[in-house]
Amino acid sequence: MIRRVRAVVSAGLSGFFAPHITQNLAETGAIGGGLGIPDAVEAEVVVELGNSDGVAIVNKVNGGYLDGCIARYIARKILGIASIKNCRIYIDQSISVPIGGGYGTSGGSAVAIAFALAKALDLDMDFNDIAEVAHEADIVCKCGLGTVVGIIKPCNGVVLVAKPGGPKVAEVRCIPIESGVVALTAFYKPIPKNTILTNPSDLEKVKMIGLETLKRIEDNPTPENFIENCYRFAIETNLITPRVKYVIDMMKKVKGCIGGSMNMIGEAVFAFIEEESVDEVVDVVKKTNPLWIYVWRPSVSYVKVEEI
Secondary structure, eight states: OEEEEEEEEEEEEEEEEEEEOOSOTTTOEEEEEEEEEEEEEEEEEEEEESSSSSEEEEEEETTEEOOOHHHHHHHHHHHHHHTOOSEEEEEEEEEOSOTTSSSOHHHHHHHHHHHHHHHHTTOOOOHHHHHHHHHHHHHHTTSOSSHHHHSSSOBSEEEEEEEOSSTTTOEEEEEEOOTTEEEEEEEEEOOOGGGSSOSHHHHHHHHHHHHHHHHHHHHSOOHHHHHHHHHHHHHHTTOOOHHHHHHHHHHHTSTTEEEEEEOTTSEEEEEEEEGGGHHHHHHHHHTTOOSEEEEEOOOBOOOEEEEO
């Protein structure tokens, strides 16, 4: 038997965070906030049952083969739930935002693969149970902490994870963004996670600053206050790079740029801009030679899953 399923999900740009690590994966996660980029991650999953001696997994990302931890973890977890020991799984992912730039692509990938595979196997799993598998994969594979919970429920605005944990534990809120305001992001280069926050004391400092950031945003939950405090977080944690700071300074000189900050974590910027000022800000950013630039209305879309 062959089943083909496609899942399309949002990516999640992160603006600030504070890790919360426990011995329980369901309670491990991060508080934080960011912006959804709808329909940015797509996974097509093909399952061939009974045509293999054991489990074979083939995973492609943007046309290239990848022996990825997330795909392997999710496949083995869901196959275990389905009590399937012999099958072939082909995963073909298309990711439209830069990888390694603080856009939450690992979490998006995990969600898309988990939901596509669960449907391909006709599993009677609760929405949160499937999302929990994706959440676990992101953590176990050391790719992310709180991305998954921020991209599985619709939000037309800023996503705020106010309580850390998996889908059954986390508390996620949405700060509306008024019409006439859009977001811009520009990507310069990835920042490998294993090159930063390797010292436990640095991680504890980031956690403390992140918790303070959340409190200030909750006290005044507006897009303007959110991005102002994201920038303060980037400065106080020393995560901001000289290039990112320069780009933000240049954008802020344009009337209509509400504020900007750095993606967490990647050498990339994001900003809120009044719609009539978009072209002028884009021209300023283009002069700094980003590899990718994108303007959109921030939102998290529904997880879309369909047979193909």
